[in-house]
Amino acid sequence: MAGGEGPARDDRADGRLTRLRARDRGDRRSGEPEVPVPGQSPPTAMLDVRDLRIHFPTMDGLVKAVDGVSFTLDRGRTLGIVGESGSGKSVTSLGILGLYHSGNAQISGKIYLDGEDVVAAPQARVRELRGSKMAMIFQDPLSSLHPYYTIGNQIAEAYLIHNKVSKKAARAHAVELLERVGIPQAASRVDDYPHQFSGGMRQRAMIAMALSCDPELLIADEPTTALDVTVQAQILDLISDLQQEYDSAVIMITHDLGVVAELADDVLVMYAGRTAEYGSSEDIFAHPGHPYTWGLLGSMPRLDRTRLDRLLSIRGTPPSLINVPEGCPFHPRCDYAARTNGRSENEVPALRQVGPGHLVACHLSTDEQRRIWAERAKVAS
Amino acid sequence: MITFIVRRLIATVFLLVVVSAITFAIFFLIPRLAGVTTYQLATEYVGRNPTATAIRQVEKQLGLDAPLYLQYGRFLKGLVVGAHYNSGTATAYCPPPCFGYSFRSQTPVWPQMVSDIPVTLSLAIGAAVIWLIAGVSIGVLSALKRGTLFDRFSMGVALAGVSLPIFFTGLIALELFSYKWPIFPNVTFVPFTQNPFLWAKNLILPWIVLAFLYAALYARLTRAGMLETMSEDYIRTARAKGLPERMVIVKHGLRAALTPIVTIFGMDLGLLLGGAIITEVTFSLHGLGLFTVEAVQNQDLPEILGVTLLAAFFIVIANLFVDILYAYIDPRVRH
Numbered sequence: 121m122a123g124g125e126g127p128a129r130d131d132r133a134d135g136r137l138t139r140l141r142a143r144d145r146g147d148r149r150s151g152e153p154e155v156p157v158p159g160q161s162p163p164t165a166m167l168d169v170r171d172l173r174i175h176f177p178t179m180d181g182l183v184k185a186v187d188g189v190s191f192t193l194d195r196g197r198t199l200g201i202v203g204e205s206g207s208g209k210s211v212t213s214l215g216i217l218g219l220y221h222s223g224n225a226q227i228s229g230k231i232y233l234d235g236e237d238v239v240a241a242p243q244a245r246v247r248e249l250r251g252s253k254m255a256m257i258f259q260d261p262l263s264s265l266h267p268y269y270t271i272g273n274q275i276a277e278a279y280l281i282h283n284k285v286s287k288k289a290a291r292a293h294a295v296e297l298l299e300r301v302g303i304p305q306a307a308s309r310v311d312d313y314p315h316q317f318s319g320g321m322r323q324r325a326m327i328a329m330a331l332s333c334d335p336e337l338l339i340a341d342e343p344t345t346a347l348d349v350t351v352q353a354q355i356l357d358l359i360s361d362l363q364q365e366y367d368s369a370v371i372m373i374t375h376d377l378g379v380v381a382e383l384a385d386d387v388l389v390m391y392a393g394r395t396a397e398y399g400s401s402e403d404i405f406a407h408p409g410h411p412y413t414w415g416l417l418g419s420m421p422r423l424d425r426t427r428l429d430r431l432l433s434i435r436g437t438p439p440s441l442i443n444v445p446e447g448c449p450f451h452p453r454c455d456y457a458a459r460t461n462g463r464s465e466n467e468v469p470a471l472r473q474v475g476p477g478h479l480v481a482c483h484l485s486t487d488e489q490r491r492i493w494a495e496r497a498k499v500a501s
Numbered sequence: 502m503i504t505f506i507v508r509r510l511i512a513t514v515f516l517l518v519v520v521s522a523i524t525f526a527i528f529f530l531i532p533r534l535a536g537v538t539t540y541q542l543a544t545e546y547v548g549r550n551p552t553a554t555a556i557r558q559v560e561k562q563l564g565l566d567a568p569l570y571l572q573y574g575r576f577l578k579g580l581v582v583g584a585h586y587n588s589g590t591a592t593a594y595c596p597p598p599c600f601g602y603s604f605r606s607q608t609p610v611w612p613q614m615v616s617d618i619p620v621t622l623s624l625a626i627g628a629a630v631i632w633l634i635a636g637v638s639i640g641v642l643s644a645l646k647r648g649t650l651f652d653r654f655s656m657g658v659a660l661a662g663v664s665l666p667i668f669f670t671g672l673i674a675l676e677l678f679s680y681k682w683p684i685f686p687n688v689t690f691v692p693f694t695q696n697p698f699l700w701a702k703n704l705i706l707p708w709i710v711l712a713f714l715y716a717a718l719y720a721r722l723t724r725a726g727m728l729e730t731m732s733e734d735y736i737r738t739a740r741a742k743g744l745p746e747r748m749v750i751v752k753h754g755l756r757a758a759l760t761p762i763v764t765i766f767g768m769d770l771g772l773l774l775g776g777a778i779i780t781e782v783t784f785s786l787h788g789l790g791l792f793t794v795e796a797v798q799n800q801d802l803p804e805i806l807g808v809t810l811l812a813a814f815f816i817v818i819a820n821l822f823v824d825i826l827y828a829y830i831d832p833r834v835r836h
Contacts (some may be wrong), residue, residue, distance in 0.1 A: 219737065219741060250742065251743030255741065256741045258737070263734040264734040265752055266757070267735070268756055268757060268832060269830075276630060277742060278743065281743055281744055281748075326738075480634040
C-alpha cells in the first residue's frame with residue numbers, strides 16, 4: 121500500500137483511503153503527469169509532499185489535523201496554503217519541519233526534500249535539515265523571539281549550529297543579514313534585544329534568522345498577521361525579493377487571499393485538514409472550482425467594487441477535527457451540496473482534475489462548477 | 502548594566518535607612534505611643550529581674566528622655582561610629598557597628614552576633630547550594646518527563662518535603678544517622694578555615710534536612726515554570742533553527758524558567774541568613790537563630806533588636822544580589 125499508515129485510523133477513514141488509492145492508480149494509468157498523487161514514482165520536485173497525515177490522539181478522540189495532503193514545490197516558486205483557522209495549514213508546515221509534538225503525534229505519508237524522505241528520516245537528521253535546508257518564519261515575532269538573547273545572538277545561533285565557523289564570523293554574518301533585511305545601523309542594532317525592536321523590525325529579524333543558512337525551503341506562517349497594515353506590504357515585498365535573490369522555495373501560509381494573489385504561483389486551499397482545491401494561482405482566482413474557495417474569494421474585500429452589499433461570509437464554522445462531517449467535510453456549510461443527489465452527505469469527494477494541474481475535491485461536475493462560478497462572478501461585478 | 506547596579510546600590514542604601522527607621526520605631530516609638538513610660542521601656546532593656554537603680558541607670562544610658570529624632574540619630578550614629586552609654590555613674594562603650602549594648606551581660610551585642618554569623622552562613626549557603634541543584638534539576642526532569650513514574654514519584658516526595666517540618670525530619674535524621682548508624686556522630690560547628698573537611702562533614706546532616714524542605718518547594722516551582730516555558734513560541738523557534746534538544750531545554754527553556762526561582766531564592770536565603778532558627782535549635786548549632794532564641798529567653802531586648810536589624814539587613818542585601826542577577830538574566834529589567 122502506498123503511503124504510511126497511521127496506527128489509529130478508524131474504519132471510515134480507511135475505507136475512504138482505499139477509494140482514494142483506487143482512484144490514484146486509475147489516474148496514473150490514464151497518464152496525467154501533473155497530478156501529485158501518493159505513489160511510488162521518484163520525487164522530481166525539490167519538495168514533494170505525498171498523502172501527508174498528522175493525527176493527534178487526545179482525551180476526546182483522534183484529532184486529524186492533516187488528513188491526506190499532497191503537493192509539490194520547486195525552488196524559486198511560491199505555494200500559498202489558504203484556509204480558515206483549524207484547517208491544518210500550520211500543522212502541515214510544522215510537519216514538514218518535523219516539529220509536530222513528537223511524543224504522541226502520528227504522522228504518515230512522505231515528505232521528500234531534495235529526494236530525501238523527511239518523515240522516515242531519523243530525528244537527528246531532520247534536526248540537521250531544520251534551520252539549514254528548511255526554515256520557518258513565524259506569525260508573532262515578539263513571542264517567537266527569545267526575550268533574553270540579543271537579536272544578533274539569536275541569528276548567529278542558527279548559523280553556528282549548522283556551520284563550522286567562529287563566533288566572530290557568525291556575528292558578522294548576522295550583521296550582514298540584518299543589513300540585507302533592511303535594519304538600519306545593523307552593526308549596532310545587532311546587540312539589541314527583541315523588546316528594543318519595533319514589530320516590523322522584529323519580523324525582519326525573524327526573516328534574517330530564517331535565511332541565515334540559505335535555506336532551500338522557506339515556510340512563512342502568516343508572517344504579516346501580527347503586523348501593522350503599513351508594514352505588512354514591506355514584509356511581503358522583502359520576502360519576495362529575498363526569494364528571488366536566494367532562489368528559495370516559499371510556502372506562504374495565510375488566510376489572506378490578497379497575500380496569495382500577490383505572491384503565490386500555486387495555491388492549496390485546505391479545509392478540515394484536507395485539500396479542497398489545488399492549482400495555479402491563475403486557476404484559483406480566475407476559475408475556482410470548489411464552493412469553499414468561492415466562499416473565501418467572496419469574503420475578500422475588494423477596492424475595485426462599489427460597496428453595495430455587505431461582504432459575503434461563509435455560513436457556519438469550521439468543523440471540529442475530531443468529528444469531521446461524513447461525506448464532503450464542507451457539505452454542512454455548502455450552498456450547493458443539495459445539487460449532488462446526496463453524494464456530498466455520504467461520499468468523500470475525491471480530488472479530481474478539472475484542468476491541467478488544477479484539482480478540486482467536489483462532487484459538482486466540472487461544467488456545473490464553471491457555470492456557478494460564472495454566475496457568482498456576474499452577480500458580484 | 503553598570504548604571505543599573507549603581508541605581509540599585511543607591512536604592513539599597515536608602516532601603517537600609519528605612520529598615521533601620523522601622524526597626525527603631527518598633528522598639529522605641531510604638532511602645533511610647535502606646536503609653537509606655539520611659540521607666541517601663543527601660544525595664545525591658547535591663548534583663549531579667551532588674552533592680553530599680555539598674556533601671557534608672559539604663560533609662561539614662563539609652564537617653565530615653567531625649568526627643569525621638571535625637572534618639573534615632575544616636576542609634577544611626579552608633580551603627581557607623583559606635584556609641585557611649587553614659588549614665589553619669591557608669592559608662593559603657595559600644596564600638597562600631599553598634600547594634601546595641603546588652604545591659605544584662607554588660608557587653609555590646611555585635612561581637613556576640615559576629616561569632617555566630619559563620620555558623621548560620623555556613624548552614625544557609627551550604628543548604629542553598631544543595632537545594633538549588635537538587636530542586637531545579639528534579640523540577641526540570643519532572644517537567645520533561647511529565648506524567649511518567651519519575652515525575653509522579655519525585656512530585657510525591659516533594660509534597661512530603663514541603664509538608665514535613667524540620668524539627669521532625671531533623672530529629673529523624675539525627676536518630677538514624679547520628680545514633681543508630683553513627684555516620685555523622687556529632688553535629689558540631691568547625692570553622693571552614695580550621696578544617697574544611699570536618700566543617701562539611703559535620704554540617705551535612707543539617708544541610709540535607711534544611712535543603713529537603715526547600716528542594717521540594719523549588720522542584721515544584723521549577724517544574725511548573727518549565728512546563729510553561731517549554732510551550733512558549735520561542736522554544737518552537739529554537740527547535741525550528743535545528744538546535745539540539747539539550748540546547749533548547751537549557752539555553753532557551755531553563756533560563757527563562759529560572760527567573761521566578763531567582764526571585765524567591767533571594768527571599769529565602771535572606772531570611773535564612775537572619776537565623777535558621779528551627780534547624781539550629783534541632784541540631785544545637787550556635788548560629789544567629791539560636792542566638793535569637795536565647796535572647797528571647799533572657800528577655801534581652803538589645804540583643805533582639807540587634808539580631809532583628811541584622812536579619813533585615815541580610816534580606817535587603819540578598820535582594821540586592823537578586824536584583825542584579827535578575828537584570829543579568831532578563832535584559833528587559835535593565836532598560
